[in-house]
Amino acid sequence: MNIVIVGQGAIGLLWYHHLAKSPTNLVSISCSSRTISIPNKYKFTDIKNQSDQFPITIANDATFAEAELILVCVKSYHVKAAINAIKNKISTQTIIIFCHNGMGAYHDLSTLSQACLALLTTHGCKINKPFHAQHTGLGHHDLGLINGDMSPLIRENITATLAQALPTLAFTNSIKEKQWLKLAINCVINPITAVENIDNGQLLDKRFIPVITELIREIIAVAAHENINFEFNELKETILQVAQSTAKNCSSMRSDILQQRKTEIKYINGYIVSLARKAGIDVTNNEKLIQQVKALDV
The missing domain is CATH 3.40.50.720 (NAD(P)-binding Rossmann-like Domain)
Incomplete structure (x- = not known):
């Protein structure tokens, strides 16, 4: 070929x-x-x-x-x-x-x-x-x-x-559903690890559970508006499993910041926020993370 x-x-x-x-x-x-x-x-x-x-x-x-x-x-x-x-x-x-x-x-x-x-x-x-x-x-x-x-x-x-x-x-x-699942995982793991400058596995620390919980709730609400349905506990477990299985990894967004490259935040959490604004859905936690990442972005 x-x-x-x-x-x-x-x-x-x-x-x-x-x-x-x-x-x-x-x-x-x-x-x-x-x-x-x-x-x-x-x-x-x-x-x-x-x-x-x-x-x-x-x-x-x-x-x-x-x-x-x-x-x-x-x-x-x-x-x-x-x-x-x-x-x-x-x-x-x-x-x-x-x-x-x-x-x-x-x-x-x-x-x-x-x-x-x-x-x-x-x-x-x-x-x-x-x-x-x-x-x-x-x-x-x-x-x-x-x-x-x-x-x-x-x-x-x-x-x-x-x-x-x-x-x-x-x-x-079912590629759209799989795209959304990957997006949801990236929306949690990438920005938090980038802002906190931590490996993926450190997300399992209980201090991150509140923000992870709120991010997932916002993602689920926006996804539902796009006819993509997630169950909260199942999605949370999947995200934490990915963090565990890639525990020693440096996320792509964290790597971009460390290497002084532009991040893809606009197409990850930013995509959630853009859809949420059109639908009138509150996504305060996603918006906050975007601003924190942009403060570190080139």
Whole structure:
């Protein structure tokens, strides 16, 4: 399969590395226009902490024109610009997969002729240095259609290609519900760990239970207005389980602040607040966390 990865961050390099292993895939990567220097090799540290260097193929207009599949692996606030930069270079038959945190990064998918999918991941990966990614944790992927149509054959081919490269992965017809679950988890874990400068596992301290409780209540109210239904105790247990299973991890938002990068708060808690304002729902705790994160943001 002819595949272009857009974005050379942690997730972009993770997918590039694993997809490029297959001799049946022709994989290239499109780097950010902000990238000063692009090497001819990248470094990858695998889940067993083994590091090596590998050749990297850079995408151009010809590879975009021939692409069957494009994985957009950029920060939420760069999604719109990334799509605008490539949408006139690709075929209407090309499948676009969005793989980013948060929701609302690209509001009007109906303007795209291409079928679009969302790819959610729980794999852990980080950038140690530019063009050096480290796979830090195994996880699961959920893939689902969010715009347009595709044949069962194409869907099966894409699912098989991605699943072979980086297990485990499943296609779901409930991608919206899964997007909301990931959003809810991120709305709690990311901002609190960022503001408090703590690892995920420290969220289990009882001093955080009151704010976690109120955040969940607000998220549930907004989700219900979008026809997504959560049960309070079940959602709370899921969030705390994620904090426990990733206890030693540094959340992406905390990492962004520590690395003096812009956070994705607008597309996480900010998405909740934007929907809440339209619906007249009080989300004071989400609003407070946004302001606290913005005070630390670049």
